[in-house]
Amino acid sequence: MAAVSATCVRFEPSLKHSIKLNQVTGRTSSLKLVSVGWARNGFPSLRSSCFRISCSAKPETVQKVCEIVRKQLALPPESELTPESKFSALGADSLDTVEIVMGLEEEFDISVEEDSSQNITTVQEAADLIEKLIQKKGEA
Structure with a gap:
């Protein structure tokens, strides 16, 4: 055995x-x-x-992601968003998540591949991916 x-x-x-x-x-x-x-x-x-x-991503990156998520999901200002906030728990469906990713791409001047965007489920995951893509862009 x-x-x-x-x-x-x-x-x-x-x-x-x-x-x-x-x-x-x-x-x-x-x-x-x-x-x-x-x-x-x-x-x-x-x-x-x-x-x-x-x-972890920089706090300012997390804050910007929170602002974009809040805007895309039309969340009231008093709703609490943390790095651990899951998009699905905030009421986002797959279309909302695509719109969030598009907003992040525009705000940070990055391009998120479809495979990567499907793995984003929380504010922190989005912020970490943004930092990674910005760093990769700076090295190119």
Whole structure:
């Protein structure tokens, strides 16, 4: 019988702590998620491992995304939007999500591929994708 074991290490976000990302620019970002996982099914050749680090988008990017979502969904000013707010929980259907993505593309002068846009379900995911695309655009 094959032995099965798994190990996972996770660090969740902290509002108090920041990690210095670049000593030259001095930009900092809160740690969003670090996870490490190993699994072995008894066969060394079938062992898999993963290591993932992702950093949160800048607060001003998250704020702009919130403004666009609020406008596209015609949400009242008193409605609470957080980075964890899901578009579906705010009443958005697939057409609304497409319109949100189009608004983000226009505001940030980026182009979001269809595959990427289908993976956006929260304000934070949208802001993280925007930061990634802006960085990629700057490197080109």
